[in-house]
Amino acid sequence: MMTDPTMPSQAAAASSPETPTQLFHYVLQLADTSLILAHRLSEWCGHGPILEQDLAMANIALDLLGEARSYYQYAAELEGKGRTEDDLAYLRSAVEYRNPLLVEQPNGDFASTILRQFIYDAFHYHLLLQLKSGPDAQLAAIAEKSVKEAAYHIKWSSEWVIRLGDGTEESRRRVEKAIENLWRYAGELTTPSATEKALQAAGFLPDYVAIQQQIDAHVVRVFEEATLPVPQGVFMQKGGKDGRHSEHLGYLLAELQYLQRTYPGLQW
Amino acid sequence: MSQKEWPLWEVFIRSKQGLDHKHVGSLHAADAEMAIQNARDVYTRRLEGVSIWVVESKHVHASNPDDAQAFYEPANDKIYRHPTFYQVPDSIKHM
Numbered sequence: 001m002m003t004d005p006t007m008p009s010q011a012a013a014a015s016s017p018e019t020p021t022q023l024f025h026y027v028l029q030l031a032d033t034s035l036i037l038a039h040r041l042s043e044w045c046g047h048g049p050i051l052e053q054d055l056a057m058a059n060i061a062l063d064l065l066g067e068a069r070s071y072y073q074y075a076a077e078l079e080g081k082g083r084t085e086d087d088l089a090y091l092r093s094a095v096e097y098r099n100p101l102l103v104e105q106p107n108g109d110f111a112s113t114i115l116r117q118f119i120y121d122a123f124h125y126h127l128l129l130q131l132k133s134g135p136d137a138q139l140a141a142i143a144e145k146s147v148k149e150a151a152y153h154i155k156w157s158s159e160w161v162i163r164l165g166d167g168t169e170e171s172r173r174r175v176e177k178a179i180e181n182l183w184r185y186a187g188e189l190t191t192p193s194a195t196e197k198a199l200q201a202a203g204f205l206p207d208y209v210a211i212q213q214q215i216d217a218h219v220v221r222v223f224e225e226a227t228l229p230v231p232q233g234v235f236m237q238k239g240g241k242d243g244r245h246s247e248h249l250g251y252l253l254a255e256l257q258y259l260q261r262t263y264p265g266l267q268w
Numbered sequence: 269m270s271q272k273e274w275p276l277w278e279v280f281i282r283s284k285q286g287l288d289h290k291h292v293g294s295l296h297a298a299d300a301e302m303a304i305q306n307a308r309d310v311y312t313r314r315l316e317g318v319s320i321w322v323v324e325s326k327h328v329h330a331s332n333p334d335d336a337q338a339f340y341e342p343a344n345d346k347i348y349r350h351p352t353f354y355q356v357p358d359s360i361k362h363m
Contacts, residue, residue, distance in 0.1 A: 050274070052295050052306035059309050156305060163298070 013135035013203035023136065023204065024078040025195045028088065029098035029241060031071030035089055036249070037103040037120060038064035039256050041113070049110055056156060060117070063149040070142045090260035094249045101240040102185035104249040111174035114160045115182050118222070121154040123189040126214045130206035158222045165226025172228075179231060187236025190215070196241075276325040277303040279310075281317035289321050297322075 041061035048054025072085035102120060107113045128150050131143035164175040190208040192200060199205040223230045239245070259266055274296040280289035292311050297303035303322040311317070331339060343349070 050296060052297065052310055055313075056306070056309040059313065152308075159301065159305070163302075 016202060018198065019202055019204065020078055022195050022198050022202075024075055025098065026199055026205070027071050027075040027078060027139070029193075029195070031068050031075055031088065032097045032099040033103055034064045034068035034071065035256075036097070036099045036252065037117075038062070038068060039252060040103065040105075040107055041117075043107055044113065053110075057113070060149075060153055060156070063146075063153070067142065067146045067149070070145075074138050074142065086260070090257045094245050094253055095243045097240075097245065097249060097253070098243065099240055099249075100185065100188040101237055101246055102182070102189065104240065104246060104252060105182060105185065106248055108178065108181070109174055111164050111171065112178040112182065114157055114164060115175060115178035117153070118157040118161050119182060119186045120189070121150065121157045122215045122218050123186075123211070125150040125154045126211045126218075127206075130211060134204065134206065136204055154218075158218075161222055161228070162226040165223070165228040175226075175228065179228070183231045183234045184237045187234075188238040188240060191236070191238055193241040274298050277307075277322045278325050278328055279303075279307040280321040280323070281307075281311055282319035282321075283317055285318060289319065292316070294325060300324075 038061045041057045041064070044054065044057045045061075046054065048057055068089070069085055072088045075088060076083050076085055102116060105112075105116055107116075125147065128143040128147040132140050132147055134140050134143070161175065164171040166172075190212045192205075192208055196205055196208075200207060220230055240249075275298075276294050277297055277300075278294050279292050281292045282289045295303065295306050295310055297306050300322060303324075304320050307320045307322055312320070
């Protein structure tokens with residue numbers, strides 16, 4: 001589909017022999033990112049501070065899970081080796097996972113979960129806006145569907161950052177602590193990996209500089225209203241997109257993959 | 269955080285264009301904006317609506333059940349208030 005020369009939008013993208021493999025790795029990265037964050041949010045189910053927010057987090061988790069499935073299905077198709085979406089999600093080890101470090105960070109308190117979500121949503125929403133008019137038809141279709149959900153996510157997490165920052169002494173202390181702990185993982189989202197650089201050079205992916213500017217503008221707007229200082233000069237951690245993860249991912253996958261690892265091929 | 273409960277809100281959903289908003293339930297939220305978002309998450313998960321109203325429950329004034337006799341029973345024997353005593357000409361359709 002992506003090399004179909006009859007599609008006018010393909011003209012801008014210069015496909016090379018490596019492109020299908022690179023695209024496979026990139027789509028897998030998107031899939032892993034959505035799945036891991038969905039799993040983290042789903043851990044809140046039944047533990048939310050109030051029923052309404054418990055449901056809000058479960059809804060967002062389900063949105064992300066749906067998006068992850070679309071990516072895994074497409075990745076399986078791109079790879080063309082007979083693996084299914086389930087094989088890709090349940091039967092790969094932590095070093096094969098390509099999600100950025102941010103999304104595997106533990107939930108912590110509600111403020112930490114909100115801030116992790118806010119950092120991710122700011123990136124996710126602005127990325128999808130670009131992908132939906134990108135040259136790869138399948139990726140564009142998934143982005144087109146998901147951006148409507150992401151628009152709600154970014155609204156939800158932004159308003160919570162404002163509430164917590166400009167709330168009580170306690171809520172502010174907690175969200176400030178979350179910024180201190182989590183901001184270091186924001187940079188990896190817009191730092192292209194080797195795969196992303198290659199796809200950007202081939203015209204399949206947008207440049208991240210413009211996306212970063214949109215993210216920055218959004219963060220400044222929200223933090224100003226939340227009366228929070230915008231973090232400056234934070235040293236950014238990275239490695240997740242190359243398979244170098246924190247110790248948290250192993251535990252998460254142990255739970256997520258338990259059934260398929262213990263009873264291979266089990267269905268219900 | 270203070271242990272004070274968030275106020276209660278009544279939620280009204282319009283299921284499709286052209287229909288009225290209908291009361292569907294209530295929820296807790298800190299303010300109107302959050303109440304609308306919560307209503308979206310709690311009451312429109314299965315495509316139930318295209319529009320949401322929220323009203324803080326304290327602003328709803330209700331009739332007193334003790335007044336039922338005085339309020340409603342006098343209407344029982346006044347059937348002439350129903351418009352059923354008119355001859356409708358044949359040429360009037362859709363009545």
